[in-house]
Amino acid sequence: MKVEIYNALMARSAMTRRGVLKGAAGLGGLAALGGLGLGAGARPALAQDNLRAEILKIPGVGAGSPTDADWQKVGEMCLGPTKANVAEGEFVGVELTFMGLNNQNLHNFLFRGFLKPWETYTGAKINWIDLAQADYNPRLQQSIATGTVDFDIIEMGAPFEGDTAGQGLLDPMPDWVATQIEADDLVAYLKPPVGTWDGKTYRINIDGDCHTLSYRKDYVGEGSISGLAEMPRHWDEVNAMSIALKGKTDPLTGQPAYGFLDPLKGWGGFGFYFLEDRATAYVKHPDDRAFLFDPDTMKPRVNNPGWVQAIQDVMDLIAAGAYPPDQINADPGTTAFQQFLAGTGGALTWWGDVGSMARTSDTSVVGDVVSFDINPGAKKVYNHKAGAWEEKENFAPNLAYLGWGIYVTKNVSGDEKKRKAAWSAAAHLGGKDISLWMAAYPSGFQPYRNSHFNFDEWEAAGYDRAYIEDYLGSNRDSYNHPNAAIEPRIPGIFQYYSVAEDELAKGYAGQYKSAQETADAIAAAWEKITDQIGRENQIKLYKASLGM
Amino acid sequence: MAETGDLLHVVTNDDISPGRRAFGKAIVWASLALLAGTALVQTLDQSGTISLGLPNWRPTLYAYILFSVCLCWSQVLVRGEQGKRVLFVLPAALFVISLVVFPLIFGLIIAFSNWNLSSPDGRQFNGLDNVRQMWADPFYWNALGNMIRYLLAIIVEYAIAFGLALLLNAQIRGRKFFRVAFLLPLMLSPVAVSWMVGKSMLELRFGPIARLARFLGWDNPTFFSSPEMARFTIMVLDAWTYIPFMMIMILAGLQAIPKDVQEAARVDGASPWRGFWEVTFPLMLPVSITAILIRIIFKLKLADIIINLTSGGPGGATDSVTSFIYREYRDRSNVGYGTLLAMVYLVLIIIFMTVLMKVADRWMRPKY
Numbered sequence: 084m085k086v087e088i089y090n091a092l093m094a095r096s097a098m099t100r101r102g103v104l105k106g107a108a109g110l111g112g113l114a115a116l117g118g119l120g121l122g123a124g125a126r127p128a129l130a131q132d133n134l135r136a137e138i139l140k141i142p143g144v145g146a147g148s149p150t151d152a153d154w155q156k157v158g159e160m161c162l163g164p165t166k167a168n169v170a171e172g173e174f175v176g177v178e179l180t181f182m183g184l185n186n187q188n189l190h191n192f193l194f195r196g197f198l199k200p201w202e203t204y205t206g207a208k209i210n211w212i213d214l215a216q217a218d219y220n221p222r223l224q225q226s227i228a229t230g231t232v233d234f235d236i237i238e239m240g241a242p243f244e245g246d247t248a249g250q251g252l253l254d255p256m257p258d259w260v261a262t263q264i265e266a267d268d269l270v271a272y273l274k275p276p277v278g279t280w281d282g283k284t285y286r287i288n289i290d291g292d293c294h295t296l297s298y299r300k301d302y303v304g305e306g307s308i309s310g311l312a313e314m315p316r317h318w319d320e321v322n323a324m325s326i327a328l329k330g331k332t333d334p335l336t337g338q339p340a341y342g343f344l345d346p347l348k349g350w351g352g353f354g355f356y357f358l359e360d361r362a363t364a365y366v367k368h369p370d371d372r373a374f375l376f377d378p379d380t381m382k383p384r385v386n387n388p389g390w391v392q393a394i395q396d397v398m399d400l401i402a403a404g405a406y407p408p409d410q411i412n413a414d415p416g417t418t419a420f421q422q423f424l425a426g427t428g429g430a431l432t433w434w435g436d437v438g439s440m441a442r443t444s445d446t447s448v449v450g451d452v453v454s455f456d457i458n459p460g461a462k463k464v465y466n467h468k469a470g471a472w473e474e475k476e477n478f479a480p481n482l483a484y485l486g487w488g489i490y491v492t493k494n495v496s497g498d499e500k501k502r503k504a505a506w507s508a509a510a511h512l513g514g515k516d517i518s519l520w521m522a523a524y525p526s527g528f529q530p531y532r533n534s535h536f537n538f539d540e541w542e543a544a545g546y547d548r549a550y551i552e553d554y555l556g557s558n559r560d561s562y563n564h565p566n567a568a569i570e571p572r573i574p575g576i577f578q579y580y581s582v583a584e585d586e587l588a589k590g591y592a593g594q595y596k597s598a599q600e601t602a603d604a605i606a607a608a609w610e611k612i613t614d615q616i617g618r619e620n621q622i623k624l625y626k627a628s629l630g631m
Numbered sequence: 632m633a634e635t636g637d638l639l640h641v642v643t644n645d646d647i648s649p650g651r652r653a654f655g656k657a658i659v660w661a662s663l664a665l666l667a668g669t670a671l672v673q674t675l676d677q678s679g680t681i682s683l684g685l686p687n688w689r690p691t692l693y694a695y696i697l698f699s700v701c702l703c704w705s706q707v708l709v710r711g712e713q714g715k716r717v718l719f720v721l722p723a724a725l726f727v728i729s730l731v732v733f734p735l736i737f738g739l740i741i742a743f744s745n746w747n748l749s750s751p752d753g754r755q756f757n758g759l760d761n762v763r764q765m766w767a768d769p770f771y772w773n774a775l776g777n778m779i780r781y782l783l784a785i786i787v788e789y790a791i792a793f794g795l796a797l798l799l800n801a802q803i804r805g806r807k808f809f810r811v812a813f814l815l816p817l818m819l820s821p822v823a824v825s826w827m828v829g830k831s832m833l834e835l836r837f838g839p840i841a842r843l844a845r846f847l848g849w850d851n852p853t854f855f856s857s858p859e860m861a862r863f864t865i866m867v868l869d870a871w872t873y874i875p876f877m878m879i880m881i882l883a884g885l886q887a888i889p890k891d892v893q894e895a896a897r898v899d900g901a902s903p904w905r906g907f908w909e910v911t912f913p914l915m916l917p918v919s920i921t922a923i924l925i926r927i928i929f930k931l932k933l934a935d936i937i938i939n940l941t942s943g944g945p946g947g948a949t950d951s952v953t954s955f956i957y958r959e960y961r962d963r964s965n966v967g968y969g970t971l972l973a974m975v976y977l978v979l980i981i982i983f984m985t986v987l988m989k990v991a992d993r994w995m996r997p998k999y
Binding site for chain 2: 225227228230245246249348349350351352408409411412414421425427574575577578581584588589592593594612615616617620
């Protein structure tokens with residue numbers, strides 16, 4: 084779980100002490116049952132339930148931040164699946180190098196603790212390369228470009244699969260690993276083709292990511308400033324609400340009220356996700372996996388009528404003066420943390436951090452009035468293949484970034500012992516039970532398995548059920564949505580996003596005559612990138628990433 | 632002992648045999664040939680003409696080191712005592728050359744290449760394609776246009792810095808305090824300035840400057856919403872950071888002017904304005920030109936505040952060449968094109984600064 088979310092839940096739990104005690108009692112009961120069961124040789128399922136309850140007690144929900152000792156303890160308790168596949172001391176003499184992040188003293192810091200007992204048991208040794216988030220992409224790209232991949236295991240986001248798996252730098256996952264990590268438990272969108280290339284699986288998931296709608300409950304309902312009964316569910320209605328709110332006063336802050344917040348400034352490529360949030364509703368047709376490019380030609384779809392409609396929606400709000408005055412200079416970070424949490428704006432789409440930080444950030448005033456849903460949809464969808472609009476309701480949650488995973492590089496492919504060791508270490512981190520702990524405690528990772536959405540476990544551990552259901556529910560519904568928009572994992576995907584941000588900035592600043600002209604400029608820039616990276620290869624990899 | 636020549640500095644009289652001299656020359660040419668040969672073979676290997684599978688350029692580096700050693704050694708062999716003197720400088724010169732010339736050559740090779748880090752084909756020579764792309768790139772020309780605007784702002788910065796320096800040079804109360812206080816912005820990182828001032832104090836709703844502006848009657852004090860205003864805000868933030876630098880240089884210059892010059896002017900009946908304009912200002916010209924030239928160099932590197940505050944927006948209005956190259960290079964991994972843009976910018980800067988220094992030199996030359 085991301086730190087902010089954990090803190091938010093703690094803040095929530097503090098208010099429902101009774102619930103915590105009830106949960107603790109339940110957990111104690113469960114533990115006692117489990118203890119008896121274990122002693123009496125109970126069913127394995129019960130033993131596993133007990134293990135899950137036991138690890139959730141380390142250090143205990145609300146008992147302060149977990150330490151290295153806690154991570155080691157959890158790692159030790161979750162060694163069962165490793166022991167089933169690896170003999171004690173089997174990897175003596177094997178040295179592996181693991182490259183990952185050190186964000187917020189999490190990620191690699193946790194992995195070190197989790198893998199310490201694994202190292203003790205197997206005899207392998209792991210060397211660590213810790214990177215700050217900002218250094219990660221340049222380090223990875225330079226390693227690839229200069230042929231100096233000096234790591235055996237890597238923590239990596241799915242969008243980089245094009246740069247790595249697409250270039251044959253990764254080792255395919257052995258079948259026993261999929262069994263060990265119980266890959267069937269993954270939420271729908273993380274199942275193949277995500278994590279696979281040309282039919283081979285490379286990724287052990289440890290995270291999930293998507294955009295969801297965060298909105299102010301006090302902006303809707305009886306007597307509210309919008310006069311709407313509930314939060315609009317379609318983009319045209321969201322726009323209408325934004326325009327209608329112009330001139331109204333925010334009930335919490337007394338400042339001017341605004342509707343939906345679009346970030347209009349770039350964010351190193353990440354800002355494009357937010358136009359995608361609008362566009363996927365118009366362009367992600369249920370019968371078509373692709374929505375950014377034509378899979379057969381890599382011709383951009385970003386200037387088709389659906390995308391143009393999304394850009395036009397934003398331009399309409401700019402023209403109507405429906406955004407806060409400095410919105411042209413607001414990046415996604417600003418919209419989330421300086422605007423929405425500070426009481427400016429009625430809704431926005433973002434990753435999970437927003438709603439949770441509402442309760443812990445000092446500048447937040449919206450903690451008690453925030454609610455969540457999947458991204459808004461549209462009342463029409465553009466069928467690119469048919470070249471025509473279809474007048475039907477369409478929802479397509481944007482599964483932006485797809486979360487982190489653990490991958491093994493080709494460096495180990497020639498040495499079967501080393502290869503098995505690398506995959507065993509990776510599988511340990513992606514195990515079903517250890518993942519529950521990572522989902523429940525500060526780790527930097529979001530829930531990503533169906534088993535993570537068993538709210539009873541969360542409640543028994545001491546979490547506030549209502550909040551968990553609301554918050555996690557929006558994630559779960561996005562993950563498992565049948566028409567979710569899944570990011571293409573092609574090389575250089577952030578180059579496309581970055582150049583699109585530059586062109587959008589010009590469009591939003593009125594330097595292009597229309598939304599169509601803006602979209603055409605993006606398409607032209609994308610064509611150049613495709614030609615530079617290599618069209619044929621991009622087509623091949625795009626198809627592979629879509630599972631075509 | 633020789634009877635003529637450099638009797639004063641020669642410690643020993645070299646008696647260099649023709650054989651030693653020939654050996655000295657031979658090792659230089661041999662090592663140079665080895666260096667050229669190694670570099671050629673590696674180039675052919677890299678281009679795929681031959682296949683040796685050399686993983687890196689270390690053989691050429693080792694050949695260069697060998698050549699450097701032979702060159703230094705040959706100085707002694709061929710020139711004796713005189714050659715030993717050369718050794719005080721030559722190794723350092725070779726080291727500097729290796730750090731300047733080689734990267735420049737590699738930089739030029741990259742600049743004329745199509746090299747996107749995400750491309751599986753790696754770096755490929757593409758002739759003048761990058762130049763053509765640059766020629767037709769509205770973002771680059773827009774950034775260059777912005778740079779001219781940013782540079783022109785230095786005139787205003789200079790006037791303010793001069794005024795402040797005059798104030799601090801005068802007998803005012805709390806002079807020492809103000810000298811330190813005025814220097815504080817210079818001690819701040821531009822990144823900190825962009826966050827503390829740009830993102831916090833100028834924040835529309837809660838920022839104290841925005842509140843003050845509202846109090847003074849500006850309804851919507853938005854500092855980045857229009858192109859002109861955003862550019863002006865960037866100029867102000869950058870000026871706030873670097874005016875103290877110009878100020879302190881000018882102040883040092885003012886303090887170096889002998890007081891009797893001004894006193895003589897006053898005795899001759901010069902008004903304060905004429906005393907400044909016809910005495911102080913001309914005397915300060917060399918310092919002023921130096922301060923302005925250094926400030927121009929700083930300004931040409933302007934990027935951090937822009938990257939943090941506007942990302943070049945709205946619509947490219949605040950983009951500097953460096954911030955654009957940063958996006959092209961870092962966000963888009965477009966190494967070849969990004970390097971060419973940087974090289975062209977370097978050439979433009981060299982030409983601009985050379986012309987500027989020539990003009991300044993002519994301007995500062997005494998006319999009497």
